[in-house]
Amino acid sequence: MIPFLIYVAIFVVAFFVVTKIAQRSAISDYGSLKTVTFGDESAVTPNRAASVISILTIFLLWGMFTGSSLLPRFLHAPGPFEGTGTFEYTAQAGNEIDTATVTVVVHPIDTPTDAPDVAEGDGWAKDDSVAIGMWRSGLLRVDRNDELGRGDGAEIIEINGQKVQPGDTVDVDFGTVTISDKGTPNIQPAKGWQMEPIWLPSPEAVVQRIGEIASEGFRGSTLWEHLGYSLFRVVVGFFFGALVGIPLGYAMGLSNWFRGWFDPIVEFMRPVPPLALIPLVIIWAGIGETGKIILLFLAALWIMAIAARSGVSGVKISKVHAAYSLGASKAQIMRHVIVPNSLPEIFTGARVAMGVCWGTVVAAELVAAEQGAGMMIMVASKFQNTDIVIMGIILIGIIGFGIDMLMRWAERILVPWKGKG
Amino acid sequence: MSGLSIQNLSMRFDLPGGGHVQALQDVSLDLKAGELLSVLGPSGCGKTTLLNIVAGFLAPTDGKMILNGHEINGPDAERGMVFQQGALFEWMSVRENVGFGPSMKGMPKTNKAEIVDHLLDVVGLQDFKEKAVYELSGGMQQRVALARCLANDPDVILMDEPLGALDALTREKMQSLVLKLWKETGKTIILITHSVEEALLLGERLLVMAPRPGRIHKEYRLPFAEMGVGQDLREVKKHPEFGERREEILGMIWDMEEEIMGRSEASA
Numbered sequence: 044m045i046p047f048l049i050y051v052a053i054f055v056v057a058f059f060v061v062t063k064i065a066q067r068s069a070i071s072d073y074g075s076l077k078t079v080t081f082g083d084e085s086a087v088t089p090n091r092a093a094s095v096i097s098i099l100t101i102f103l104l105w106g107m108f109t110g111s112s113l114l115p116r117f118l119h120a121p122g123p124f125e126g127t128g129t130f131e132y133t134a135q136a137g138n139e140i141d142t143a144t145v146t147v148v149v150h151p152i153d154t155p156t157d158a159p160d161v162a163e164g165d166g167w168a169k170d171d172s173v174a175i176g177m178w179r180s181g182l183l184r185v186d187r188n189d190e191l192g193r194g195d196g197a198e199i200i201e202i203n204g205q206k207v208q209p210g211d212t213v214d215v216d217f218g219t220v221t222i223s224d225k226g227t228p229n230i231q232p233a234k235g236w237q238m239e240p241i242w243l244p245s246p247e248a249v250v251q252r253i254g255e256i257a258s259e260g261f262r263g264s265t266l267w268e269h270l271g272y273s274l275f276r277v278v279v280g281f282f283f284g285a286l287v288g289i290p291l292g293y294a295m296g297l298s299n300w301f302r303g304w305f306d307p308i309v310e311f312m313r314p315v316p317p318l319a320l321i322p323l324v325i326i327w328a329g330i331g332e333t334g335k336i337i338l339l340f341l342a343a344l345w346i347m348a349i350a351a352r353s354g355v356s357g358v359k360i361s362k363v364h365a366a367y368s369l370g371a372s373k374a375q376i377m378r379h380v381i382v383p384n385s386l387p388e389i390f391t392g393a394r395v396a397m398g399v400c401w402g403t404v405v406a407a408e409l410v411a412a413e414q415g416a417g418m419m420i421m422v423a424s425k426f427q428n429t430d431i432v433i434m435g436i437i438l439i440g441i442i443g444f445g446i447d448m449l450m451r452w453a454e455r456i457l458v459p460w461k462g463k464g
Numbered sequence: 465m466s467g468l469s470i471q472n473l474s475m476r477f478d479l480p481g482g483g484h485v486q487a488l489q490d491v492s493l494d495l496k497a498g499e500l501l502s503v504l505g506p507s508g509c510g511k512t513t514l515l516n517i518v519a520g521f522l523a524p525t526d527g528k529m530i531l532n533g534h535e536i537n538g539p540d541a542e543r544g545m546v547f548q549q550g551a552l553f554e555w556m557s558v559r560e561n562v563g564f565g566p567s568m569k570g571m572p573k574t575n576k577a578e579i580v581d582h583l584l585d586v587v588g589l590q591d592f593k594e595k596a597v598y599e600l601s602g603g604m605q606q607r608v609a610l611a612r613c614l615a616n617d618p619d620v621i622l623m624d625e626p627l628g629a630l631d632a633l634t635r636e637k638m639q640s641l642v643l644k645l646w647k648e649t650g651k652t653i654i655l656i657t658h659s660v661e662e663a664l665l666l667g668e669r670l671l672v673m674a675p676r677p678g679r680i681h682k683e684y685r686l687p688f689a690e691m692g693v694g695q696d697l698r699e700v701k702k703h704p705e706f707g708e709r710r711e712e713i714l715g716m717i718w719d720m721e722e723e724i725m726g727r728s729e730a731s732a
Binding site: 359361362364365366367368369370371372375379380383384386458459460463 | 519520521539540541543544545547548550551552553554555564565568569596598612613616618622
């Protein structure tokens with residue numbers, strides 16, 4: 044809730060600040076001189092300052108609530124208690140009342156610490172000590188070293204001078220102490236607002252983990268091998284999907300018989316999510332490369348077939364007529380009119396297919412794989428290696444984005460006439 | 465046997481919901497080589513159907529066409545077509561578009577380049593040779609279409625409202641260009657248009673067609689095309705006979721439109 048409120052606050056404040064600054068240095072290009080902008084979609088362009096602030100905000104919040112060392116300390120959300128704290132308990136056995144001190148050492152989880160030795164103190168209730176990891180809590184049988192224990196009818200009646208009964212919670216200077224139903228104090232050092240690394244590691248921990256896995260590898264393969272395997276599967280699956288799908292789409296766009304024959308199959312297979320095919324593919328082809336490539340082949344096939352088909356049907360008949368009356372043969376019309384005219388559609392289809400394939404390969408690797416980006420995050424999640432999971436998600440995102448950018452770039456270079464017909 | 469002979473052409477097609485349309489009925493026409501024919505008529509009179517049949521994109525239900533002694537069946541390079549718009553190949557440069565016909569025939573590169581260069585000079589697009597066609601204005605694109613058609617050296621040029629999408633000024637320039645090309649190349653040209661003025665200017669012979677069923681209503685022989693070759697077209701339009709003919713034909717087409725409206729209102 045608090046991170047969300049901070050996020051909204053940054054959004055609003057940045058909006059006002061940036062618009063104020065932008066007004067001062069206003070440029071008067073054609074777009075900025077438009078008076079009607081609300082409802083004119085073409086007048087809406089992404090505000091680059093907003094994009095930058097948006098990304099920085101995500102990292103800022105991430106850093107704030109994980110106590111990132113990349114941020115100055117005053118920006119950190121309150122962290123969990125670390126150090127030594129004490130509280131006193133007062134126990135009563137019959138008519139005998141005595142007070143003792145409990146020393147609590149709260150330590151980072153990855154540096155195990157023993158409970159400190161403390162002097163017993165006077166009276167029949169002896170002083171205790173306990174070591175508790177940050178974000179954890181601990182039950183402490185304080186009567187265990189006392190001369191009069193639970194068996195003797197001793198029970199805790201006060202914590203830090205405050206009267207308590209089983210079930211009550213008392214605030215102490217380092218957190219809270221709750222008396223359990225059986226009368227044992229449950230010590231809960233303050234957790235603060237920061238996330239525990241096993242739930243959300245700090246940005247630098249993720250970066251460090253990327254470095255570690257890149258140099259040491261994960262589960263017998265290097266990071267590049269994992270990502271490379273995923274990419275390799277996508278490229279090979281997509282390649283075969285396009286190799287079969289594009290001619291199939293052309294045939295469907297050019298021949299009644301092909302259209303009639305394959306229409307039911309294509310129209311049925313198109314809405315089937317490729318993920319639904321994973322179990323069947325595993326049954327038939329196992330969890331190896333063949334299975335993955337068959338799955339991605341199937342994911343790309345229908346998309347490419349439909350793209351090629353609509354590419355053919357998008358050819359203006361006047362172009363075909365013009366080519367015929369210029370003396371072109373059927374083969375020449377195919378080569379010089381239909382193929383170039385359908386390329387923009389095929390590229391759009393290829394972009395979609397690559398995106399779907401990338402999503403499908405990760406999902407398939409989540410289910411079962413020896414290597415791959417999906418396998419990496421799946422295995423890591425089983426061991427609560429959240430940093431590896433987050434690292435994997437980020438890398439998968441970057442690669443997916445990169446694929447899309449690459450396809451767009453190729454489209455611009457190879458089919459500059461897109462949308463110009 | 466040179467020239468185009470259209471004999472008793474009829475075109476009738478069935479509608480999906482039953483019934484049929486008589487797009488053309490018994491259309492006959494003889495065109496000598498080098499004649500310039502413009503075809504005019506209200507929408508639905510079958511003029512585009514007629515052109516598509518002559519081009520070979522449609523097969524008539526009755527009748528036949530003879531061009532230079534052989535029967536027409538199917539499209540062929542001997543009959544070039546210029547479309548209203550959007551028939552250029554946008555993945556090719558201006559040069560490649562104009563050279564498309566010769567390329568398809570497998571003409572040697574040097575010959576082809578010569579033809580393309582010459583035609584680009586004729587239509588005044590030499591400077592735009594390597595541009596993509598979508599970078600050109602509408603008028604320039606139609607000039608490319610004309611050049612592309614001429615590059616193939618067809619016997620007959622069929623024009624389906626080639627100037628219909630252009631603005632008035634560009635249109636007038638293009639009309640002069642069409643006349644110039646007609647005179648220089650001596651091609652047989654059939655031009656379909658919606659504009660009475662254009663039909664008068666660009667027709668040695670002018671065919672007025674009537675709808676339902678599509679048929680030839682009246683034929684004129686006109687002097688204006690010949691006059692327009694060396695002259696400003698605005699001067700031609702000032703000719704007293706031009707105004708007379710224009711009024712006459714406009715009245716004729718107006719009556720046809722009225723009749724169609726009346727008929728459809730009666731049936732409604």
